[in-house]
Amino acid sequence: MSANTAMAEKYRNNFLKEIEEQVEMGDWVKMCMQCGVCSGSCPTNFQSAWEHPPQELFMMIRAGKREEVLTTTSMWNCTSCYNCIVRCPRKLPITHIMHGIAEYAHRLGMAPKMQPTRFFSGLFWKNCTHTGRVNELKLSMGLYFKDGFGAGIKEGMKMKDVALGLLKAKRLNPFELLGGHKCKDQKGIQAMLKKAYEIERSRKAAKMAG
Amino acid sequence: MADIKVAAYICKGCGLGERLDTDALVKIAQKDGKVPLAKSHDFLCNADGVAMIKNDIANEGVTHIMIGACSRRAKTEAFFFPENAVARANLREGVIWIRPDTEDARETTQDMAEDYIRMGCAEVKAMTAPGGNTNTGTSKTLLVVGGGVTGMTTAIEASKTGYSVVLVEKSGELGGWAGKLYKRTPVHEPFKSPADTGVADLASQVMGDSNIKVYLNATIAKTDGAPGRFVVDIATESGATHTEDIGAIVQATGFTLYDMNKLPELGGGKSPNVVDQAGLEALAKAAAAGDGVIRRPSDNQPVKSVVFVQCAGQRDPSGTHLAYCSGFCCNASIKQAMYFKDANPSVDTTIIYTDLRTPGNGEDFYRSAQEKGVIFTKGKVAEVVPNGATSTVKFHDLILDDKDAAVADVDLVVLATGQVANSGINIDALTKPQVEGQEGESSAEGTVEVKPISILNLTYRQGPDVPQLKQGFTDSHFICFPYETRRTGIYTAGPVRRPMDIAQAREDATGAALKAIQALENAELGRAAHPRSGDLSFPKVRLEGCTQCKRCTVECPFGAIDEDEKRFPVFNESRCRRCGTCMGACPVRVISFENYSVNTVGAQIKAVDIPDEFSEKPRILILACENDAYPALDMAGMSRNEYSAFVRIIPIRCLGSVNTIWITDALNAGYDGVMLMGCKSGDEYQCHFVKGSELGRVRMSKIDDTLKTLNLESERVRDLEVAITDIERVPDMINKYAAELVAVGPSPFKGF
Numbered sequence: 001m002s003a004n005t006a007m008a009e010k011y012r013n014n015f016l017k018e019i020e021e022q023v024e025m026g027d028w029v030k031m032c033m034q035c036g037v038c039s040g041s042c043p044t045n046f047q048s049a050w051e052h053p054p055q056e057l058f059m060m061i062r063a064g065k066r067e068e069v070l071t072t073t074s075m076w077n078c079t080s081c082y083n084c085i086v087r088c089p090r091k092l093p094i095t096h097i098m099h100g101i102a103e104y105a106h107r108l109g110m111a112p113k114m115q116p117t118r119f120f121s122g123l124f125w126k127n128c129t130h131t132g133r134v135n136e137l138k139l140s141m142g143l144y145f146k147d148g149f150g151a152g153i154k155e156g157m158k159m160k161d162v163a164l165g166l167l168k169a170k171r172l173n174p175f176e177l178l179g180g181h182k183c184k185d186q187k188g189i190q191a192m193l194k195k196a197y198e199i200e201r202s203r204k205a206a207k208m209a210g
Numbered sequence: 211m212a213d214i215k216v217a218a219y220i221c222k223g224c225g226l227g228e229r230l231d232t233d234a235l236v237k238i239a240q241k242d243g244k245v246p247l248a249k250s251h252d253f254l255c256n257a258d259g260v261a262m263i264k265n266d267i268a269n270e271g272v273t274h275i276m277i278g279a280c281s282r283r284a285k286t287e288a289f290f291f292p293e294n295a296v297a298r299a300n301l302r303e304g305v306i307w308i309r310p311d312t313e314d315a316r317e318t319t320q321d322m323a324e325d326y327i328r329m330g331c332a333e334v335k336a337m338t339a340p341g342g343n344t345n346t347g348t349s350k351t352l353l354v355v356g357g358g359v360t361g362m363t364t365a366i367e368a369s370k371t372g373y374s375v376v377l378v379e380k381s382g383e384l385g386g387w388a389g390k391l392y393k394r395t396p397v398h399e400p401f402k403s404p405a406d407t408g409v410a411d412l413a414s415q416v417m418g419d420s421n422i423k424v425y426l427n428a429t430i431a432k433t434d435g436a437p438g439r440f441v442v443d444i445a446t447e448s449g450a451t452h453t454e455d456i457g458a459i460v461q462a463t464g465f466t467l468y469d470m471n472k473l474p475e476l477g478g479g480k481s482p483n484v485v486d487q488a489g490l491e492a493l494a495k496a497a498a499a500g501d502g503v504i505r506r507p508s509d510n511q512p513v514k515s516v517v518f519v520q521c522a523g524q525r526d527p528s529g530t531h532l533a534y535c536s537g538f539c540c541n542a543s544i545k546q547a548m549y550f551k552d553a554n555p556s557v558d559t560t561i562i563y564t565d566l567r568t569p570g571n572g573e574d575f576y577r578s579a580q581e582k583g584v585i586f587t588k589g590k591v592a593e594v595v596p597n598g599a600t601s602t603v604k605f606h607d608l609i610l611d612d613k614d615a616a617v618a619d620v621d622l623v624v625l626a627t628g629q630v631a632n633s634g635i636n637i638d639a640l641t642k643p644q645v646e647g648q649e650g651e652s653s654a655e656g657t658v659e660v661k662p663i664s665i666l667n668l669t670y671r672q673g674p675d676v677p678q679l680k681q682g683f684t685d686s687h688f689i690c691f692p693y694e695t696r697r698t699g700i701y702t703a704g705p706v707r708r709p710m711d712i713a714q715a716r717e718d719a720t721g722a723a724l725k726a727i728q729a730l731e732n733a734e735l736g737r738a739a740h741p742r743s744g745d746l747s748f749p750k751v752r753l754e755g756c757t758q759c760k761r762c763t764v765e766c767p768f769g770a771i772d773e774d775e776k777r778f779p780v781f782n783e784s785r786c787r788r789c790g791t792c793m794g795a796c797p798v799r800v801i802s803f804e805n806y807s808v809n810t811v812g813a814q815i816k817a818v819d820i821p822d823e824f825s826e827k828p829r830i831l832i833l834a835c836e837n838d839a840y841p842a843l844d845m846a847g848m849s850r851n852e853y854s855a856f857v858r859i860i861p862i863r864c865l866g867s868v869n870t871i872w873i874t875d876a877l878n879a880g881y882d883g884v885m886l887m888g889c890k891s892g893d894e895y896q897c898h899f900v901k902g903s904e905l906g907r908v909r910m911s912k913i914d915d916t917l918k919t920l921n922l923e924s925e926r927v928r929d930l931e932v933a934i935t936d937i938e939r940v941p942d943m944i945n946k947y948a949a950e951l952v953a954v955g956p957s958p959f960k961g962f
Contacts, residue, residue: 062587
């Protein structure tokens, strides 16, 4: 396929259809009327965290910019404040659509690997499903060492005073590093989550198979 | 006048009695006003007060009445004496309400009231009660020009009210542009899908109505006369001419789509697969008659992908194409996209717009189109490149700021070109060079300039068609007085007046029908139409003094004055709106109204008592437009916004009626300054007589010469734009001007 036909092809509504069918609440994307109230309402947008604000993402979907949408970090920056949903004159569930697109990008393996939100989400899930309890010490340390050992030490030293304070107030138990506390039926929890994961996977696989 | 008897009545109500020395006012009326009968009353506008005046009329032979009470704009029903000449001295809004109630101010306030009494007495003596126009016609038939939705609706509405209608349609069938549509945008709940046009129903109503006489394949060969007595020649295809007596005219000649051949960059005329909205309607109609599939014109293949280009040749700031938005085309494109989606949802439909404007309930319609899968892309189309049977639409994506965005393999491109009014000949262009490249028609390349053909063929001195307002649309003010043209008794409705859709056109048609009925009824009674509705006065001319200078016939904003073979003015009273522009224009002052003339105002100017230069009481004359400035001054009074006690205000019908002799007289009499308060003129004019204030200002721009010959400073005359909302600004302007004049010093003409 030549570059020209590829450029022209992107304006066919294939990608919009893909989003409508694969992404949770994706069928709302076509209803955006490009007023930009969502972008203006986003508390994170003012720190230029968003490469593409929501209404632009919707336009890119309609314009068939598949690669750019699925690989962007934008929707991962959503803090779920729900400002956009409250204000959208067309009543689009923008927050949910953002999470839906993020999840879909993750599912396809196109999401940016080291994007902090995505990384933390994975870390948190692994951490809490392992024992059925969240191990805060391991969780925060995992996040510190995200960008390598040296950076982790540096980050840890920065937070030293806070950690000592927490230790003093008995809000931090250093022995948590050696396994940590668990729920009563660890195996039961894991079996339950496994089952749920199976159900979701088969549902999504069926959807993707069409 | 031999047998006039003037009576003056001073009211003591509304605080006038407490604030003013009304006994002194009565004496002023008798002594300075030379009125044989002068009385005061505690509450003049109540039944007892009015009965007193009526009794004097009946038993004392009073013919002329001067009422010193509230503004002439208040209590008009109580002080209604149609058989008599009536002048009003504005003591309430014009004196006590704009002056502080203090001991210091008492003397100047009383001075002011006394002057207004003198002015009122002088004015009423120069007036006669208007007798009404006798040169009237009685035709109650309405002529509707154009048989589209607007014309048919006008005819039906007028017929329903009981008036007979003559409808003239140029083509062989009724329906106009709407008759060519497959469907129309919905006007009923739930506004989700295109609806039936309803044209067939309208046409059968028109044809079945015995009150409506329809001429098809016919044009207007000649329109002669005035409201109530138009004589219209209708030329039919067979060559026969029918003459009809007409009372009033509604011009509903509609629009033509902007020629897409002027848009070669958008593929206009370059490929059969690039069509305008009319072209698509024809395709849709053909499809509906066949298998319901809209096909490509070039090879009859089903259309799988269609792009709608909004604002094609519209909203163009460069002046090449239409400068305006036609307002109907976004909804029309949404409707047309639904033609495809409703038949086959897999057809790709893209609407490329810069701003989607969906008037009426179009927002629901827009949402419905999104639900049906129509893609809306915000962008500006740069180029449509036809390539064999398909085209590529190149555009600038305005959301993603992508300058090289494009849609390829498009089977059909629809250009949303705008409405160009079918308004006939631009009569302003006949007399002066065309301004701002009308529709850019002359600058478009490769097209032949079509010389417009007159629609009404008026025999008026000022040209064969109604004047145009903006961009070729005929109206006199889109907001304040819609349907009104600058030809009395001739109204325009529908897209010839301003760009609009079917729903708006039907509303327009109803309004214009009622306006036209009002006009023919007024014409029969010899009364004026808007804005001096019901006025019985009309211009009278002393032809023996006329110098045939033609200023009145040229300046009349309403084309009411023709010329006879000796170039004397011929007044068509029923066409007149009573603005007095002719009176202001006349250098020899031979034009007057019975209740408004060079004398009625001149006498008031002379009646004011001018204190000597040592009294420190300057006098400022204000000539205030009765439509905007005078109400603003009244409302300033109602809000108790104070202003200088040294002004003397005379309401005038329009700035256009101001004769320069008034200003010369005032300055000669020792006034320190003259303020002219008129409406905004120019493109964004607010003048109720459209051109009156503009013509007045042109005349006043030459007042400097007069000032020079009198050896006076240019500050002594001030021309101001005043809007009806200037309730706070006007007192401020007056006070500032009064202060300025103190610096200039007293007029050297005092005491002569």
